[in-house]
Amino acid sequence: MSDRIFGAIGLALAVFYYWSATIIPDSFMADAIGPKTFPMIIAVVLGVCSLVFLFRPDPEPIWPRMRDFAEILAAFVVMMLYAQLLPVLGFVAATIFATAYLTWRLGSKPLGSLMTGVGTSAGIYIVFHLVLGLNLASGPLGF
Numbered sequence: 001m002s003d004r005i006f007g008a009i010g011l012a013l014a015v016f017y018y019w020s021a022t023i024i025p026d027s028f029m030a031d032a033i034g035p036k037t038f039p040m041i042i043a044v045v046l047g048v049c050s051l052v053f054l055f056r057p058d059p060e061p062i063w064p065r066m067r068d069f070a071e072i073l074a075a076f077v078v079m080m081l082y083a084q085l086l087p088v089l090g091f092v093a094a095t096i097f098a099t100a101y102l103t104w105r106l107g108s109k110p111l112g113s114l115m116t117g118v119g120t121s122a123g124i125y126i127v128f129h130l131v132l133g134l135n136l137a138s139g140p141l142g143f
Contacts, residue, residue: 014044095121
């Protein structure tokens with residue numbers, strides 16, 4: 001039943017998305033495919049996938065227990081805090097905290113999670129900021 005509900009919602013969204021794509025105004029620049037094509041392709045793919053959910057649903061899933069939902073909610077809160085604290089703490093510090101918490105909740109030991117957070121944060125910072133020259137949020141320490 002849940003697959004069919006998901007498929008019906010997806011199909012309605014696909015129809016709305018396709019309709020929204022049709023009202024995109026044409027650009028003043030001449031383009032072979034125009035600005036409507038890509039959103040229309042996305043809408044068609046979403047519609048086909050939704051039809052599969054409607055007509056070939058999986059057996060009913062076993063839903064997680066309430067404790068597992070609490071874990072999912074906590075991870076969601078951490079990601080929202082990450083987005084809010086990114087400009088305040090900077091990329092490196094915010095990423096260390098978010099990565100360390102999430103890997104700890106996925107089963108790593110606390111020290112291993114902290115090392116993973118530091119390694120992930122440093123690695124992304126090095127690749128994206130130092131090598132590729134992209135701007136990342138600077139914190140009070142400048143990185």
